Amino acid sequence: MGYGKMGKVIEELALERGHEISLKTSSETAIQSTGELKDTDLAIEFSTPDAAPENIALCLEAGIPIVVGTTGWYKHLERIVELLKVEEGRLFTATNFSLGVNVFFKLNEKLAQMMNELDQYEVGIEEIHHTEKLDAPSGTAITTAEIILDELKRKKNWKLDGKASDELSIQALRLPNVPGTHTVSYTSEIDSISLKHEAKNRKGFALGALLAAEWLTKQSSGVYGMENLLKL
Numbered sequence: 001m002g003y004g005k006m007g008k009v010i011e012e013l014a015l016e017r018g019h020e021i022s023l024k025t026s027s028e029t030a031i032q033s034t035g036e037l038k039d040t041d042l043a044i045e046f047s048t049p050d051a052a053p054e055n056i057a058l059c060l061e062a063g064i065p066i067v068v069g070t071t072g073w074y075k076h077l078e079r080i081v082e083l084l085k086v087e088e089g090r091l092f093t094a095t096n097f098s099l100g101v102n103v104f105f106k107l108n109e110k111l112a113q114m115m116n117e118l119d120q121y122e123v124g125i126e127e128i129h130h131t132e133k134l135d136a137p138s139g140t141a142i143t144t145a146e147i148i149l150d151e152l153k154r155k156k157n158w159k160l161d162g163k164a165s166d167e168l169s170i171q172a173l174r175l176p177n178v179p180g181t182h183t184v185s186y187t188s189e190i191d192s193i194s195l196k197h198e199a200k201n202r203k204g205f206a207l208g209a210l211l212a213a214e215w216l217t218k219q220s221s222g223v224y225g226m227e228n229l230l231k232l
Helices: 005-016 052-061 074-087 099-115 139-151 203-216 226-230
Strands: 043-045 066-068 090-093 122-129 157-160 167-174 181-187 192-198 222-224
Touching: 005 203, 043 052, 043 203, 052 066, 052 074, 066 203, 074 090, 074 222, 090 203, 099 139, 099 181, 099 192, 099 203, 099 226, 122 139, 139 157, 139 167, 139 181, 203 226
Parallel strands: 043 066, 066 090, 090 222, 122 167, 157 167
Antiparallel strands: 122 181, 181 192
């Protein structure tokens, strides 16, 4: 579901891993009913924030497990979870399917714990993505910010281009042909410490999504994420 650049890479790797593609949808060929999913075992969703909730709902109603890589749709999450409970469905959702990014998340948790007492350091996040990305800041940047906020007590909330002392500022840049770069920096008057994850291409995201899909087919009803898959 969603046959853009990510969808095409997922298709390529899925075929290499011995899977069959039963259906490909885009904004021009969106499915309208659950019957169109009758020959499908599992769906992988990388569409748009507006299209994702309906795609997820259709899969749950059809009894199809779904892996969702689209971000920016989470205001609908409560409704989707309620539907999942009714349908006893399976949903795997993540703001980033890269295995390296999920290590990056864990490293940021540990670093924020260490920096909690060192208030001479100012923390900030910068994310850079391709110009086709519709949401800003990225879901990965938001997840990173929330991880830091859980540990760094001097920051109360994150904000795009935040200025207040208790805000964790996120800078979002959109440049051509950038799969995704995220940098967390702690800066003082005498030095700086940075953690950076830079995606070289889309294959890391596609592989993570396929690993999640293969894993999800073996699970019972519920909502899952990369922390379940990777046991981080």
